[in-house]
Amino acid sequence: MGRYTEGEGIEPIFVSxxxxxxxxxxxxxxxxxxxxxQKIDSRYQGRRRLVSVVSLRAxxxxxxxxxxxxx
Numbered sequence: 474m475g476r477y478t479e480g481e482g483i484e485p486i487f488v489s490x491x492x493x494x495x496x497x498x499x500x501x502x503x504x505x506x507x508x509x510x511q512k513i514d515s516r517y518q519g520r521r522r523l524v525s526v527v528s529l530r531a532x533x534x535x536x537x538x539x540x541x542x543x544x
Contacts, residue, residue, distance in 0.1 A: 487516065487523035496529060507532070 488496070493513070494504035504524070507513045514528035 485526055487518075488526060488529075490515075490522055490524055493524035493529055497533065 490504050490508070491501050494501040497504065499507075504513075508515050508522070508524070513532050514525040515522050516525070517523070
């Protein structure tokens with residue numbers, strides 16, 4: 474995700490909203506919706522909103538593996 478590489482040996486704890494959206498394959502706007510709905514967690518560093526990588530992984534694990542049935 475973003476600026477970190479495997480070779481550095483440091484896994485990020487937080488990423489930007491833009492990086493979180495990219496990691497989930499959604500738009501930044503959709504990512505802000507998930508944040509507002511408290512489906513993923515964030516913290517603030519000054520005015521910058523940072524998204525928890527742990528919460529991104531937890532959210533992704535809860536996503537269904539099959540499409541929703543339509544009536």
